[in-house]
Amino acid sequence: MTITIQKSLEIENLSVVLGHRLILDKVSLSLPHPVFAAIMGPNGAGKTTLLKTILGTIRPISGKVYLFGKEVLNNPSEARKFVGYVPQRDKIVRYVPLKVIDVVLMGLVSRKEIPRIVTSNDVRLSLEALEYVGMSNYASELFSNLSGGQQQRVLIARALVSKPKILLLDEPFNAVDANAQTFIAELLNKLKTESNVSILLVSHDINTVVEYIDILMFLNKKIIAVGKPHEIFRDDILRLVYGKGVRVITEKGRCYALTGDTHG
Amino acid sequence: MVNLIDPMFLKALLGLLLASLMAPIGALATLRGVSYLSAEVSHAALGGASLGFFLIYLGFSFSNPFLSALFFSIGVSLFTAYLGRRSGPEASGSAIGSMLALSMAIYALVRGLLPGEIKAMLDTYLIGDVLLLTSSDLVQIFIVVLVSLVTLALFYNEFVYVCFDYDGLETMGLNAKLYDYLLFALLGLSGVIEAKSIGAFLVFAFMIAPAGIAKEVTKSVGSFLFLSFLIAFLSSIIGLFISILFNLPTSGVVAIFPSSLYLIVVLKKMFSSEK
Ligand SMILES: Nc1ncnc2c1ncn2[C@@H]1O[C@H](COP(=O)(O)OP(=O)(O)O)[C@@H](O)[C@H]1O
Ligand SMILES: [Mg+2]
Numbered sequence: 420m421t422i423t424i425q426k427s428l429e430i431e432n433l434s435v436v437l438g439h440r441l442i443l444d445k446v447s448l449s450l451p452h453p454v455f456a457a458i459m460g461p462n463g464a465g466k467t468t469l470l471k472t473i474l475g476t477i478r479p480i481s482g483k484v485y486l487f488g489k490e491v492l493n494n495p496s497e498a499r500k501f502v503g504y505v506p507q508r509d510k511i512v513r514y515v516p517l518k519v520i521d522v523v524l525m526g527l528v529s530r531k532e533i534p535r536i537v538t539s540n541d542v543r544l545s546l547e548a549l550e551y552v553g554m555s556n557y558a559s560e561l562f563s564n565l566s567g568g569q570q571q572r573v574l575i576a577r578a579l580v581s582k583p584k585i586l587l588l589d590e591p592f593n594a595v596d597a598n599a600q601t602f603i604a605e606l607l608n609k610l611k612t613e614s615n616v617s618i619l620l621v622s623h624d625i626n627t628v629v630e631y632i633d634i635l636m637f638l639n640k641k642i643i644a645v646g647k648p649h650e651i652f653r654d655d656i657l658r659l660v661y662g663k664g665v666r667v668i669t670e671k672g673r674c675y676a677l678t679g680d681t682h683g
Numbered sequence: 684m685v686n687l688i689d690p691m692f693l694k695a696l697l698g699l700l701l702a703s704l705m706a707p708i709g710a711l712a713t714l715r716g717v718s719y720l721s722a723e724v725s726h727a728a729l730g731g732a733s734l735g736f737f738l739i740y741l742g743f744s745f746s747n748p749f750l751s752a753l754f755f756s757i758g759v760s761l762f763t764a765y766l767g768r769r770s771g772p773e774a775s776g777s778a779i780g781s782m783l784a785l786s787m788a789i790y791a792l793v794r795g796l797l798p799g800e801i802k803a804m805l806d807t808y809l810i811g812d813v814l815l816l817t818s819s820d821l822v823q824i825f826i827v828v829l830v831s832l833v834t835l836a837l838f839y840n841e842f843v844y845v846c847f848d849y850d851g852l853e854t855m856g857l858n859a860k861l862y863d864y865l866l867f868a869l870l871g872l873s874g875v876i877e878a879k880s881i882g883a884f885l886v887f888a889f890m891i892a893p894a895g896i897a898k899e900v901t902k903s904v905g906s907f908l909f910l911s912f913l914i915a916f917l918s919s920i921i922g923l924f925i926s927i928l929f930n931l932p933t934s935g936v937v938a939i940f941p942s943s944l945y946l947i948v949v950l951k952k953m954f955s956s957e958k
Pocket of ligand 2: 466467468507589
């Protein structure tokens with residue numbers, strides 16, 4: 420019997436130039452499936468750019484991306500079927516008066532062919548996704564009236580409603596209160612352990628998820644280190660990522676990198 | 684007295700209805716964060732119409748000012764979208780400003796060169812008179828409104844999604860760029876309709892003020908768009924009656940209602956947020 424280890428994501432020598440500047444420099448990584456992976460790096464490190472390149476919405480100048488063995492850049496629509504994406508919440512235009520259920524339905528409707536008609540099955544699936552993130556009581560509330568953490572959970576539901584095999588999240592803990600952070604962290608871990616969904620999140624702060632992380636990467640234009648969190652949370656590595664001013668504090672198994680970096 | 688079956692009155696009524704039917708597109712522009720583009724595109728239409736009339740004056744009888752207004756307005760709108768996409772909202776903001784200046788400059792230049800009767804026709808694109816709309820004007824307007832509303836109905840969800848979360852949509856396989864440009868093209872069409880029916884000068888009353896008022900009281904995109912239409916339509920009808928009863932200039936009276944209501948809403952909001 421042969422055992423093939425399935426890869427959720429493979430990136431080979433990916434370089435991205437935006438506005439005549441090199442933003443990502445020969446980034447390579449390989450993730451098993453299912454995995455809980457996180458990418459950390461300071462503001463402007465290229466984290467968002469990396470996620471968008473993985474999704475095929477930014478074209479690299481060189482390199483390759485594979486999602487579950489499918490090449491993304493030449494055939495993005497095929498590879499995107501496996502992916503759920505949770506964008507940075509501050510990119511969402513909150514004064515568009517959409518109900519929570521409509522936000523989740525978006526995850527199904529926008530994947531359809533014209534005419535994108537909403538069926539009762541779509542509504543049922545969307546309500547299930549909301550149930551999963553503990554937000555089904557809010558289905559007919561306005562998205563804009565929810566708290567930061569609640570909005571984040573709705574956006575996760577929107578990403579989950581199409582039953583992805585890998586979930587990419589951009590700064591899911593930004594402007595989210597501590598309780599909601601813990602809730603989201605546990606939710607993501609449950610997705611991996613119970614539903615076989617791989618998680619790849621980028622964040623400037625991973626403390627709430629550090630105990631669940633299988634693979635942590637430091638990114639600052641290049642991949643600076645890859646490993647288990649306790650292996651790579653080292654003074655010398657962090658200094659490479661964040662510069663000289665960083666201090667690392669370890670307390671009760673948690674690592675805090677004091678960088679003075681407030682993320683936007 | 685107002686003669687309710689006077690063809691001139693009926694045509695004015697129809698003109699205001701058609702102009703109001705474009706208000707939801709102005710409302711979408713608000714959601715897209717480019718509410719002032721509505722004003723810009725109607726001034727672009729004015730610039731385009733100027734060129735059309737100028738060609739007629741030069742003897743090019745095939746020239747159709749309505750069509751040149753249409754193309755100019757759509758072109759300016761798409762260009763603004765392109766700049767915004769390339770260089771961010773600030774760039775599209777300054778693009779709106781400079782295109783507005785350019786359109787008005789074309790108008791002023793061409794107007795000075797035109798003889799009286801053509802000048803008067805051109806001026807209706809600046810300050811229109813719904814009481815002077817001809818049947819063929821109305822047919823042109825009707826066709827554009829119909830095309831716009833059918834497009835809006837067909838791609839309603841897509842437009843709303845694009846306003847809400849462009850980045851997210853792209854990754855779900857929806858051609859976000861296409862729908863964004865289509866939305867801007869619709870805005871271009873709305874500019875022509877407003878310029879042709881009520882005049883570029885008064886577009887604020889039909890495209891921006893109704894959305895600004897409706898935004899404060901609605902809780903869904905659908906009701907927001909519909910209320911924008913309703914505010915534009917009802918206030919313009921009231922304006923039409925008053926202008927006829929008291930023999931006042933129609934466009935001015937029509938525009939005063941939504942504009943002053945909008946001012947009240949804005950002031951009220953400012954004072955209540957100060958507390
Ligand atoms: N469209 C763009 N054009 C030019 N530069 C860009 C563009 N998008 C992002 N950048 C630049 O790329 C760098 C990385 O950005 P980003 O990926 O958003 O970083 P992060 O998410 O890690 O904070 C930043 O310096 C940013 O200014
Ligand atoms: Mg980012």
